[in-house]
Amino acid sequence: MEDMIFYDRLQFAFTITFHYIFPQLTMGLSLMIVYFKWKYLRTKLEKFNNAAKFFMKIFAINFTMGVVTGIPMEFQFGTNWAKFSELTGGIIGQTLAMEGMFSFFLESSFLALFIFGEKLMGQKLHLLTGFLVFLGSWASGYFILATNAWMQHPVGYEILENGKFVLTNFSALFSNPWLIPAFLHNQFASVVTSSFVVAAIGAFYVLRNKNLEYGKLFLKTGVIFGFVSSMLVAVPTGDWNAKNVAKYQPAAFAAMEGIFETEEAGAEIVLIGQPNMVEKKIDNKIAVPNILSFLTYQDWNKQIPGMDQFTKEELPDNIPALYYSYHIMVGLGTIFIGLMGMALFFLWRKKLYTMNTLLWGIMFAFPFPYIANMTGWYVAELGRQPYLVYGLLKTVDGISPTVSSGNTLFTLLGFVGLYMLLGLLFLVLVGKTIHKGPETQTH
């Protein structure tokens, strides 16, 4: 049982981490593509249209990768987590099926039209199809987050005698207090990723003195979108999420923040330090007193329960991983605001395009939003442990009863090999597209 659950969790974590490289870019990029296309219709400047088409090409590569790595996610609910599927399918089956019906269809139907249909349908309809692709990709995020929100904070259900969850209130699924903050936080974070990618490509062109017109356009757009979205990820959405965790999953909150012991007169915020699970304290700690209480409850002295208030059963099973994921996410988020803020300042002073050091920084910064988004996802998932459905269904009770660990290990290795190949091909294709540049993207 122990290694069954281990391989099942590892496989899901691996496949979803790899999968999530792609949708986080496409969700944000679709918004920026619509922006470029809309700019083109307003200004009639050819460069905006070419920019839209260039990023649509990158979008399409990512979308294909997202589809082929997304189908295994849907399968795995049944193959590796059969008991979970059987018990909760009556509820999360609703949101997942709606994702397929309402968003995936929308996105893929209109993507083909957007890519191939510009000449056939005229500019205004072309903008409309681009907008529908954007709508589809954001709706996808919404339904997936609705599914996850239910697992984090179950609502509108009843548990039958045989342990099955059945839906009793459909609208509760979509008015879940967990959902909207998580959705907005996630979507703005995906805009951060796409802004950094757009800005990095721009910086690359400017530094190489190639495709200069586009380099400057991408940099400007990427920096503006990047600054605004980085801010929105932190305030209000990040703050709002943290308050939700404190309210609904206090044990996870204590572990994320690294509070081992409850302080009577308000909790400090740990900026840096390493959790020491043996002595139950943070090593090499740098912390600011009372800030956490204020941030969470607007009260400097409000008590926040530490990990000592919970039984071992209630606490997440991997506290250091949760703590580090959370601190990496928050730390990177702070750096993003700083970097983009600085770039915005020099853009305003009209010095950005000549500041080579800053441009190098922007170019090499693009992987970090990916890391921040992944660790953000880990915070949510590790925080929910040891439950699949918080407080109600243990993770260990959700795995497939008939699939042995050897089979899971075999398929895990298969996915690792296959995804390495996919990753390599993906890099080659995107690299080739960037190398060719936006001018030659006209079909």
Add this chain to the structure above:
Amino acid sequence: MELFWYTMIAIVLAVFFILDGYDFGTGIIHLFFAEKEKDKEVIAKAAGLFWDSNEVWLVAAGGLLFMAFPTFYASVFSGFYLPLIIVLWFIIFRAIGLELRSQFNFQMWKDIWDKSFGVSSLLLTLFFGIALGNVIRGVNLGGVENGVSAYEAHYFFLPLWNSSFSPAGIHPGVIDWFTIVIGIIAVVTLSIHGANWIILKTESSINEKLKSVVLKLNIALLLLTIFSISIWHIIKPEPFSNFTDNPLLIIFPMIYLSGLVGTFFIKKFKKAVYAFTCSSLIILGGITSSLASMFPVILPSTNSVNESLTIYNTATSEYGLNVAFGWGIVGFILLIVYFIVQKRFMGGKIDKMDYGH
């Protein structure tokens, strides 16, 4: 409500096999008949432009199945663990084959991805047929050994095959000679369908040759159909009881038969769309007849201890099915709208379109 969702899922599945079926078939034809580079390119494009919007029907079918019949979903997906994961890998190889072949212009690159597309299409089709064969034949639900269930009643785990390759008895594997026959029927059917799609959508130089190929394959399909019906009683003692009890159901085999007969006239059709319609009818009729012959069972149990899975004992609550009915209707209307919009803009011969891939 169970019946409504069962019908809807059957329709979505049939649409998936008709739509993605032609690009699977295109891959098989590509593997065996395309020799000139120009033909290879055109055929790959005939699938490449459409596969991802076809594959969404699989995702939709999976999602709806999960929502409406979670117990069935859990049982089948964990029970057929290995074949399903292998199917996933082939889906990935097929997709990247299509997407990558024209990215670089040197022969070895193209050959690798052509083979990836062709071989994956062939094996996927075979596996989908074998899967249908398994669902018709049934499995040892609950893993009964000597009258005692090893697992909970509706769970099972199948090896890929067992030493006897026999569908009879309570311990069949995924692959036995019965499921292989169904698998071959699937390969032949989708090859016909794929060839018809190529003839419809392209002006490839092998189109005339493909018409003769379709005729030969059609004869093979006719013989295989007769053979499979004659062996049906080995796995189901009264194979036609559902049809004799409810003569209305005979409409499904008639759909199959009309498509099968129609395809014999492929050389006479002035419009290629008629041939494509015929092979679509074969797929539609084949799937619906198989399901109708079992109804209301969706996975028969080969042991006498545990009951078969039906649409009634695997469905979610009435409330869940009802609310899904509400949004499902809206969803289906949207699907039809998208479908029409897309086909309107993307009609016509592929080689004459002025957009590339």
